[in-house]
Amino acid sequence: MTQPPLSRQIQILEKKLGTQLFGRTSRKVELTSAGAMLLPRARQILDLCIKTELDVRRVSSGEAGAMTVGYTAIAGQSALPLLLRRAADSMPGVSFMLRELVSTDQMDGLVKGSVDLGLLRPIVARPGIVSRPLMKDRLVVALPAGSSLLGGMPIKEGAPLPLGKLDRLPLLMYSTKEARYFHDLVLRLFASAGAHANITQYASQIPALLAFVQAGLGVTLVPASAMASAPAGVDFHEIDGSHGIQELNRVDLELAWNEETANPAVRRLLELIDSEGLGVSDSAGSSASDPKGLAASEPDS
Structure with missing residues (x-):
């Protein structure tokens, strides 16, 4: 900017602020006290303008926000x-x-x-x-550790368990309102195995159902991925895949x-x-994908 327009801009700014920003003599021009106070803030304002422009662009592109x-x-x-x-x-x-x-x-x-x-x-x-x-994911059976619910039938921890063995046992069930997806899936699995679902308690969240199991109040079915954070005193068993249950036992x-x-x-x-993707392997150990390259599979534990 040349001197004449620069001087005019300074005069306009001084008039707007109602104070003199520069002391002028025939030999020099220097900041007044008011000008000295304005200078660092003016630099901050300019920096903020630049940063704001960059931030707006980043938010609009999804890089920030x-x-x-x-x-x-x-x-x-x-x-x-x-x-x-x-x-x-x-x-x-x-x-x-x-x-x-x-x-x-x-x-x-x-x-x-x-x-x-x-x-x-x-x-x-x-x-x-x-x-x-x-x-x-898939559902697994959750039982109280050392429970006699199975009538003293010896079963190795983690071994597949036919759902028929849960016939008429106290079943801790998902809420029909908040967890309808799991509620209906459990009923389909029991029906496929020819087992009667003797529902005694309802809960909307898996941790609550596992707390019931830990207290010895019954059995339930939970996603295999819940085993990693399960409380002590709960044993898990894979669901036996007979009666076509393996194809039905799918949790998305x-x-x-x-x-x-x-x-x-x-x-x-x-x-x-x-x-x-998310870089997670499916239960068979292979990389899972869908037509858009998004789907993956939760780990076994």
Whole structure:
């Protein structure tokens, strides 16, 4: 800028602030006390303008911002840490707000916009909500350790257990409202094995069901991935695969979001998962994938 327009800009600024910023003599020009106070703040303002422009661009591209992630209790011990680790590596500027919610509450949050991304079980779809497979698991039998519920029948810990052996035993069951997915799956498995489901307690969360088992109140079926964080005093057994149960015994975890989301970080994270997956092996030890390269399978424990 040449001298004349520079002088005019200084005069305009001094008039706006109502004070003189420069002391001028025929020999020199120097800052007044007011000008000396303004100088560092002016530099901060300019720096903030530049930073704001960069931040706005980063948020619009999904490189920065915030995201609310809903997850089930068991997903919080398996899929969620993997998802956060991958996001931290590739999206360090995005902060995550985590909310542990049952699948139905996550779906409500996705519809209302209070949840950006959900890690939930397959439930009845809602208009505008998109989901895709994320991980696969299976159910296993959870029994009180050293329990006589099986009538003294000796069975090696971890050995496959026919569901027929659970016929009419006190069954700790999933809530029909908050955990309908697991409730219906357990009933289908019992029906396939010709076993009567003698339901004595209901709970919406897997940790609560395992607490009932630990207290010796009955048996239940939980995802295999829950074994890693199970309380002491609970034994687990694989479900015997006869009667076609092996094909029926499949537990899915899905990634869901609102297709009208205005959060660029959601789109960026989905692209990241599409391109790189979560790097988890399926129960057979091979890499799992779906047509979009997203699905993987939860570890056996």
